[in-house]
Amino acid sequence: xxxxxxxxxxxxxxxxxxxxxxxxxxxxxxxxxxxxxxxxxxxxxxxxxxxxxxxxxxxxxxxxxxxxxxxxxxxxxxxxxxxxxxxxxxxxxxxxxxxxxxxxxxxxxxxxxxxxxxxxxxxxxxxxxxxxxxxxxxxxxxxxxxxxxxxxxxxxxxxxxxxxxxxxxxxxxxx
Numbered sequence: 609x610x611x612x613x614x615x616x617x618x619x620x621x622x623x624x625x626x627x628x629x630x631x632x633x634x635x636x637x638x639x640x641x642x643x644x645x646x647x648x649x650x651x652x653x654x655x656x657x658x659x660x661x662x663x664x665x666x667x668x669x670x671x672x673x674x675x676x677x678x679x680x681x682x683x684x685x686x687x688x689x690x691x692x693x694x695x696x697x698x699x700x701x702x703x704x705x706x707x708x709x710x711x712x713x714x715x716x717x718x719x720x721x722x723x724x725x726x727x728x729x730x731x732x733x734x735x736x737x738x739x740x741x742x743x744x745x746x747x748x749x750x751x752x753x754x755x756x757x758x759x760x761x762x763x764x765x766x767x768x769x770x771x772x773x774x775x776x777x778x779x780x781x782x783x
Contacts, residue, residue, distance in 0.1 A: 612665035612765075613758055614720075615646040616657070618706065619672055624737035625679070625730030629670040631739060631747050632726075636754065643762055654709035658718060666722040666761060668754055671706060672730040672743075679731030680742030682750060687723045724757075726750050 617633025620626045629648070636646035647660055661667045675683060687710055706725075713719035728750060731740040739747065 613644045614661055614664040615644060615668045615754060616660055617648045617670045620650055622735055624732040624734050625740055625743045626672045626733050627739060628672045628728045628743050628747050632670045632750050635751050641758065644758055654712050657709040658713055661720050662718065664720050667720040669725045670750055671727055673727035675729050677729045679729050679740060680746040681729040682746050683727040685725045687725055
């Protein structure tokens with residue numbers, strides 16, 4: 609894959625707030641961010657996800673979740689470091705598909721080096737409903753957070769390739 613960063617939005621746009629991941633991925637894809645591929649997936653089957661993130665260095669998953677938080681709350685989980693956090697603190701609106709994909713990827717050694725979940729707490733998952741206003745606001749925030757996180761990661765990667773490290777503020781330039 610030419611791009612090393614992948615955003616995967618997961619959901620079902622026919623089930624209200626469950627479409628938030630698709631909404632986010634489509635906005636990012638339309639914006640054509642450099643070095644980023646964004647995919648809207650209407651299935652969270654573990655094998656489909658394993659195939660989608662194959663070869664990516666950094667993956668951001670966006671999905672609707674249920675959690676004991678207000679609708680529109682955003683939960684960010686670093687699944688590279690704490691995969692157990694996904695299963696214990698939140699539940700994807702797709703049941704066990706996403707958690708199974710992560711565990712299967714880990715067991716097979718094909719989990720991306722960095723994988724982060726942005727979960728948006730949904731309000732309404734009924735068939736035929738649109739995204740609720742709280743979730744639309746959160747989706748816009750997720751796009752902004754992803755833009756910032758991806759740019760920061762890309763700058764860090766560029767410094768690493770160039771063999772430089774950021775200088776602490778106020779330190780003299782080396783030369």
